[in-house]
Amino acid sequence: xxxxxxxxxxxxxxxxxxxxxxxxxxxxxxxxxxxxxxxxxxxxxxxxxxxxxxxxxxxxxxxxxxxxxxxxxxxxxxxxxxxxxxxxxxxxxxxxxxxxxxxxxxxxxxxxxxxxxxxxxxxxxxxxxxxxxxxxxxxxxxxxxxxxxxx
Numbered sequence: 119x120x121x122x123x124x125x126x127x128x129x130x131x132x133x134x135x136x137x138x139x140x141x142x143x144x145x146x147x148x149x150x151x152x153x154x155x156x157x158x159x160x161x162x163x164x165x166x167x168x169x170x171x172x173x174x175x176x177x178x179x180x181x182x183x184x185x186x187x188x189x190x191x192x193x194x195x196x197x198x199x200x201x202x203x204x205x206x207x208x209x210x211x212x213x214x215x216x217x218x219x220x221x222x223x224x225x226x227x228x229x230x231x232x233x234x235x236x237x238x239x240x241x242x243x244x245x246x247x248x249x250x251x252x253x254x255x256x257x258x259x260x261x262x263x264x265x266x267x268x269x
Contacts (some may be wrong), residue, residue: 132195133211135246136218136239143248144204150189150195159184160240160247169233170257203227206235230258 139158146154160166165187167179175194181187203226208220218239225232238250262268 128153129213132213136211137209139246139248140206140222144206148202150200152191155188156184158248159164160249161167163249232256
């Protein structure tokens with residue numbers, strides 16, 4: 119086996135840093151600590167939850183920037199509060215030097231819903247940040263019906 123190069127080691131570090139963003143995102147949402155979202159998302163991030171509809175709780179589901187996302191989640195989660203349990207799994211990370219394309223699955227343990235994220239991240243002076251986050255909603259009872267299961 120060939121020795122790992124500095125480039126190989128840096129790629130491993132970058133992948134772990136990117137995975138940490140997704141874990142941190144889940145904890146922030148589950149704990150309703152939305153003010154911490156700038157630790158995960160860039161100031162100019164494109165965030166798209168339009169698969170949930172054009173509006174959720176009166177807020178547009180396509181946003182620009184971490185602060186708009188803070189406002190969206192603060193408003194849409196107001197009646198829920200802390201206690202959800204999000205899982206982000208099956209991450210496929212394609213590194214391109216200081217940028218990365220990421221595909222991830224999501225499951226919310228407390229409800230029969232999850233989704234699929236197509237994301238992009240870039241290295242910033244503050245570390246990796248997600249700058250594109252597109253959610254495709256998946257309701258599990260819809261798939262169960264397609265498979266012939268009673269729901």
